[in-house]
Amino acid sequence: MSLRQSIMLLVLLSLVSLCSIGGYAIYQSSSSASQVRTITDQVVPSALASSDLVSLLKDVQLATIYFVDTPKNSDSENNKRVLAERKSQLQLGLEQQFQQANSTTQKAIVNEAKDELEGYFSAIDTSIKFKLDGKDDLAQSNLAANVFVYERELRQVLDTLRTEKNRTKDDAIAILKKNLSHTVGILSAVTLLALLLLASVGILLYQRIVRPISRMQIMMTDIASSQDFSRRLPIDREDEIGRSVVAFNTMIEKIQESSALLKQKSTDIHSMLQNIPQGILTIVPGNIIHPEYSAYLESILETSQIGHHPVMDVVFSGTSLGANVLSQVEAAISACIGEDLMNFEFNEHLLVTEFEKVMPDGRKKVIELNWSPIVNDSACTDRLLLSLRDVTELRMLVAEANEKKHELEIIGEIISLSQEKFYECMKSSMNFLEENRQLIQEHKNHDHNVIAQLFRNMHTLKGNARTYGLAHLANIVHATEQTYDALRKQDSSASWDQATLLGELATVKDTLVHYTTLSEDRLGRKGPGRRGSVDRYLLVDKHQIQETIRRLESVNVSNLHELLEVREAVHRVLRMLGTESLHDVLKDITDSLPSLAQELEKPTPNILIDARGYVVKNQAASVLKNIFVHLIRNALDHGIETPTVRSATGKPVSGTLTITMQPNGQMMELCLADDGQGLALNKIHASAKEKGLLSAQHSHTDREIAQTIFRPGFSTASVVTNVSGRGVGMDAVLNFVKREGGAVDIRFTDNRTGSDYRAFELVVSLPLNHFVNMNTKEFVTHYAHPGPNTHPAGNSGHALKPFWIDEENILA
Amino acid sequence: MAQIIVIDDSSTVRNEVCDFLKANGLTVTSAVDGRDGLDKIRADSALKLAVCDVNMPNMDGLTMAEKVRNDLKNASLHIIMLTTENSPAMKERGKAAGIKGWIVKPFNGSAVISSIKKLVG
Structure with a gap:
C-alpha cells in the first residue's frame, strides 16, 4: 500500500470515527431532548394540573356553600354565575386530565373522577334547586348529606390522580436520567475506541514513513560527509519512499559519474602539468x-x-x-x-x-x-x-637563419657573375679602397680635393657593384659614399675624422673580403678564372639558391622543427657548392674503360663506387682523376685475369673494381679493390731483388715486399704495355698524393701470409677537407637526391643534373 | 557638459589623455587635482567617467573617489585610476570606493579606448 493510500485511509478512518461518534451523540441527544420535552411539556404540567384540580374542587365547594348559605335573592344570579364558572373550570381540568392520561390506570382514575364529578354536580344542582325554591333547609341538608359526601369522595379520587401523576413524572425523570448516563457511557467507549484506532494507525504510519525517512537522512548525511559515492541506499519497498531512494541512488550514481569525470579531468590536468x-x-x-x-x-x-x-x-x-x-x-x-x-x-x-x-x-x-x-x-x-x-635555441636559429640568408643572397649575387668579371670587380674595388685609405691617412685635415677624389672613387665602386648586381656591397659602399657627400658640402656639419673614415673603409673592405671568401671557399672560384678551365659541374643552380632563400623568408620562426629543417636545407645547399660526386669525378676514366679493356683483350670490368654520402670538392677533383687513372688502369692490366683464367677458377668473366670512400680521423680513405688474382708477391720480390730494391740476404715481410711497387722504376710486367707497366704508375700516384698531404698504402685483405698471391686493396688517404659529407636526413627525404652514395659503373651521373648544372648554362 | 573628466596634476599626462580621448570623439573636461575634480564632478551631473591620477596635491585620487561616493552620493560615475603602483591596500580602498579599473602608467590609449567607450556609452 502506498503512503498516499495509508494517509488517505487514516484520514478516512478518522472521519468515519468522528462521524459515527457525532451521529450517535446527535441521535442520543435528540432522543433525550424528546424525553425531556415530554417531561417538561406534558408530564410535569399534567402533574401540576392534577394538583390544581383539588383546589378547583375547593373553589366549586366554596362557591356552592356560599350560594347555599347566602340569603335568598341577595345577589343569587351572581352567585349562580360564579358557581357555574367554577364548575366549568373543574370539569375542564378533569377533561384535560383525561386527555393527558397516558396509562390505563390514569384513565380509570380520571373516569372514576368523572363519575364522582357527575354525582357531585348533581348533588350541587339539587341543593341549588332547593335553595332557589326557597327550601333553604333542604338545601342545607342536601348539602351536608350529599354534596359533602360527593366532595369528599371526589377529593379522594383527585388525590389518587395527583399521586399517580407524580409517580408517572418521577418515573419519566428516572428513565431520562438513565438514558443520559447510558449515552455518556456509549460515547466515551466509542471515543476511546476511535482514539485507539487512530493511535495505532498513526504508529503504523510512523513506522512506514518517519522511520525510513530518518534512516534515509542518516545515510544521506553519511554519504555526503564521507564523499563515498559508491555507496547506495537499500531499496526494500515500492512506495513513495522506495521511489525516493531510487531517485536518490540515481542522483548518487550521477554524482559518482561526475565525480569520476572530475577526478579524471583533474588527473588529466595534473598529468598534463607534469608532462x-x-x-x-x-x-x-x-x-x-x-x-x-x-x-x-x-x-x-x-x-x-x-x-x-x-x-x-x-x-x-x-x-x-x-x-x-x-x-x-x-x-x-x-x-x-x-x-x-x-x-x-x-x-x-x-x-x-x-x-x-x-x-x-x-x-x-x-x-x-x-x-x-x-x-x-x-x-x-x-x-x-x-x-x-x-626560446633560446629558437632565437639562435632565427639569427643563424638570417645570417645564412644573407650569405646565400651574396652567393646568389656572386654566381650571377662570371668568375673573371667577379675577380676584376673585386680587384678594382680593392684598388679603390686602398687609394682611399692612403688618401685619408695622408690628410689629417679637411681637403676638398681629397674629399672629391674619395667620393669619386667610392661612387665608381658603388657603380661597379650595382652594375654587377652586388647589392649588398653596393649598400655598404653607399653609406660610405654618403659620408663623403656630406663632407664635400659647404654648410655641412660633418667633420673630417680620420679614425671614423678609416673605420668605414674597413667595413667596406670586410664586405669585399666576405664576398671573396665566399667565392673561393663556397664556390671554389679562386683567382681570375679561365673560361672552360674549371670542371664541368662547378656551380649550384641559381633556382636552388632562390628556393632556399624563399624557404628562409617564409619559415615560421616560432616553429623549431621547421627552422631546423630550413637550416639543414641551407647547410645542404652551401655544402653542395663547389663539389661533385666521386662518380662524376671518375666519369672520364670509367668512360674510357671499354676501349682500354678491348686493348687488353679483357671484358669491360664493372666499377662499383661506394662514396658513403661524401662528395668531392672541386679542388680535389683533378688530383683524384690523376691518381685513379693510374690505379684503375693498373688494376685492369695487372689485377684482373684473362677471361680464360677467370673462367677456369670459376669467376665471372668480367672483373669488378670496387672504390670505397671512408673517413678515418682527419683523412678520407679511398680504397680500390679488384677481384683479380691478388698481389703477386713472389714476382715482386724477385723483381725487387733483381733491381736491388730489396736486399737478397735478408728475408722480408709481405708488406715490405708489397711496398716496393711504390719505388721509382719498379715494374714487374713482362711486357711493357701501352697501358701500364712502365714502372712509373705507382710512383706517380704516390707523388700526386703526397703533394696533397696524403698517403698511399697497401692493405692485405686475407690471412695467407707468405703466399705467392695475396688479396689486397690500395688505400689512398687524402685530407678530409677535400670532401663534404652530405649525409643528412633532410637531404635524403626532401630532395630525393639520387645521392652520391653508390653508383654502379655505367649508370651515368645525369640524375644529379637538377642540382649540378653546366657552368655554361649559368653563365649564359 | 562632458562625458569624461581627466584628473591629473601633471599637465603632460592630462593633455595627452584628453587629446587622445577627444581624438576618439569623446567630450572631455579636466581637473588639476582631487579637490578641483570633486568640484567639477559636483557641478556636472552629465559626467559618466572620471580618469583620475592617484597621487595628487590637495586631494589624492582615492580620497576624491571616496568623497564622490560618500559626500556627493554619486554612485553612477565610473572611476578609473591612473597609477604607477598597485598595492593590496590600495586595491582594497579602491574596491570600497567603487573603483572600476586601474590603468598602470604609461597611458596606452589603444588598450583602453574600447572599454572606455563601453563605460561612457
Missing part, C-alpha cells in the same frame, strides 16, 4: 604563484622554489628587464587580478612577452611569456595564467 614541455603557472592575489604549476617550469627556471613564492622573484629576477619595467609588470599584474576583465585589457600591453634571464650558472635563457586571464562567472579575473617557453 607538458612548457612552463605553466597561475598567479593568485598578492602576485603569488599558485602551488599547482607544470613540472617543466622547474627545468625552465632551474629552481623548485616556485609555488607560494612571489612571481616577481621567481620569474622576473635576474632578467634583462629594467627596474621601471619590472615595477610596471608588478603593478599591471596586481591591477588585473581580482578586478574586472577590462583591467586586463587596460594593462595587458605592460605584461612583457619576452626577456633574457641569467641562470644561476651564468647561462642566459631567452624566455617567451604568454599571459591570459582566468575569468569567473562575474567577468572578474580570478587568476592570471602565465605560460613560459624557453
Whole structure:
C-alpha cells in the first residue's frame, strides 16, 4: 500500500470515527431532548394540573356553600354565575386530565373522577334547586348529606390522580436520567475506541514513513560527509519512499559519474602539468604563484622554489628587464587580478612577452611569456595564467637563419657573375679602397680635393657593384659614399675624422673580403678564372639558391622543427657548392674503360663506387682523376685475369673494381679493390731483388715486399704495355698524393701470409677537407637526391643534373 | 557638459589623455587635482567617467573617489585610476570606493579606448 493510500485511509478512518461518534451523540441527544420535552411539556404540567384540580374542587365547594348559605335573592344570579364558572373550570381540568392520561390506570382514575364529578354536580344542582325554591333547609341538608359526601369522595379520587401523576413524572425523570448516563457511557467507549484506532494507525504510519525517512537522512548525511559515492541506499519497498531512494541512488550514481569525470579531468590536468614541455603557472592575489604549476617550469627556471613564492622573484629576477619595467609588470599584474576583465585589457600591453634571464650558472635563457586571464562567472579575473617557453635555441636559429640568408643572397649575387668579371670587380674595388685609405691617412685635415677624389672613387665602386648586381656591397659602399657627400658640402656639419673614415673603409673592405671568401671557399672560384678551365659541374643552380632563400623568408620562426629543417636545407645547399660526386669525378676514366679493356683483350670490368654520402670538392677533383687513372688502369692490366683464367677458377668473366670512400680521423680513405688474382708477391720480390730494391740476404715481410711497387722504376710486367707497366704508375700516384698531404698504402685483405698471391686493396688517404659529407636526413627525404652514395659503373651521373648544372648554362 | 573628466596634476599626462580621448570623439573636461575634480564632478551631473591620477596635491585620487561616493552620493560615475603602483591596500580602498579599473602608467590609449567607450556609452 502506498503512503498516499495509508494517509488517505487514516484520514478516512478518522472521519468515519468522528462521524459515527457525532451521529450517535446527535441521535442520543435528540432522543433525550424528546424525553425531556415530554417531561417538561406534558408530564410535569399534567402533574401540576392534577394538583390544581383539588383546589378547583375547593373553589366549586366554596362557591356552592356560599350560594347555599347566602340569603335568598341577595345577589343569587351572581352567585349562580360564579358557581357555574367554577364548575366549568373543574370539569375542564378533569377533561384535560383525561386527555393527558397516558396509562390505563390514569384513565380509570380520571373516569372514576368523572363519575364522582357527575354525582357531585348533581348533588350541587339539587341543593341549588332547593335553595332557589326557597327550601333553604333542604338545601342545607342536601348539602351536608350529599354534596359533602360527593366532595369528599371526589377529593379522594383527585388525590389518587395527583399521586399517580407524580409517580408517572418521577418515573419519566428516572428513565431520562438513565438514558443520559447510558449515552455518556456509549460515547466515551466509542471515543476511546476511535482514539485507539487512530493511535495505532498513526504508529503504523510512523513506522512506514518517519522511520525510513530518518534512516534515509542518516545515510544521506553519511554519504555526503564521507564523499563515498559508491555507496547506495537499500531499496526494500515500492512506495513513495522506495521511489525516493531510487531517485536518490540515481542522483548518487550521477554524482559518482561526475565525480569520476572530475577526478579524471583533474588527473588529466595534473598529468598534463607534469608532462607538458612548457612552463605553466597561475598567479593568485598578492602576485603569488599558485602551488599547482607544470613540472617543466622547474627545468625552465632551474629552481623548485616556485609555488607560494612571489612571481616577481621567481620569474622576473635576474632578467634583462629594467627596474621601471619590472615595477610596471608588478603593478599591471596586481591591477588585473581580482578586478574586472577590462583591467586586463587596460594593462595587458605592460605584461612583457619576452626577456633574457641569467641562470644561476651564468647561462642566459631567452624566455617567451604568454599571459591570459582566468575569468569567473562575474567577468572578474580570478587568476592570471602565465605560460613560459624557453626560446633560446629558437632565437639562435632565427639569427643563424638570417645570417645564412644573407650569405646565400651574396652567393646568389656572386654566381650571377662570371668568375673573371667577379675577380676584376673585386680587384678594382680593392684598388679603390686602398687609394682611399692612403688618401685619408695622408690628410689629417679637411681637403676638398681629397674629399672629391674619395667620393669619386667610392661612387665608381658603388657603380661597379650595382652594375654587377652586388647589392649588398653596393649598400655598404653607399653609406660610405654618403659620408663623403656630406663632407664635400659647404654648410655641412660633418667633420673630417680620420679614425671614423678609416673605420668605414674597413667595413667596406670586410664586405669585399666576405664576398671573396665566399667565392673561393663556397664556390671554389679562386683567382681570375679561365673560361672552360674549371670542371664541368662547378656551380649550384641559381633556382636552388632562390628556393632556399624563399624557404628562409617564409619559415615560421616560432616553429623549431621547421627552422631546423630550413637550416639543414641551407647547410645542404652551401655544402653542395663547389663539389661533385666521386662518380662524376671518375666519369672520364670509367668512360674510357671499354676501349682500354678491348686493348687488353679483357671484358669491360664493372666499377662499383661506394662514396658513403661524401662528395668531392672541386679542388680535389683533378688530383683524384690523376691518381685513379693510374690505379684503375693498373688494376685492369695487372689485377684482373684473362677471361680464360677467370673462367677456369670459376669467376665471372668480367672483373669488378670496387672504390670505397671512408673517413678515418682527419683523412678520407679511398680504397680500390679488384677481384683479380691478388698481389703477386713472389714476382715482386724477385723483381725487387733483381733491381736491388730489396736486399737478397735478408728475408722480408709481405708488406715490405708489397711496398716496393711504390719505388721509382719498379715494374714487374713482362711486357711493357701501352697501358701500364712502365714502372712509373705507382710512383706517380704516390707523388700526386703526397703533394696533397696524403698517403698511399697497401692493405692485405686475407690471412695467407707468405703466399705467392695475396688479396689486397690500395688505400689512398687524402685530407678530409677535400670532401663534404652530405649525409643528412633532410637531404635524403626532401630532395630525393639520387645521392652520391653508390653508383654502379655505367649508370651515368645525369640524375644529379637538377642540382649540378653546366657552368655554361649559368653563365649564359 | 562632458562625458569624461581627466584628473591629473601633471599637465603632460592630462593633455595627452584628453587629446587622445577627444581624438576618439569623446567630450572631455579636466581637473588639476582631487579637490578641483570633486568640484567639477559636483557641478556636472552629465559626467559618466572620471580618469583620475592617484597621487595628487590637495586631494589624492582615492580620497576624491571616496568623497564622490560618500559626500556627493554619486554612485553612477565610473572611476578609473591612473597609477604607477598597485598595492593590496590600495586595491582594497579602491574596491570600497567603487573603483572600476586601474590603468598602470604609461597611458596606452589603444588598450583602453574600447572599454572606455563601453563605460561612457
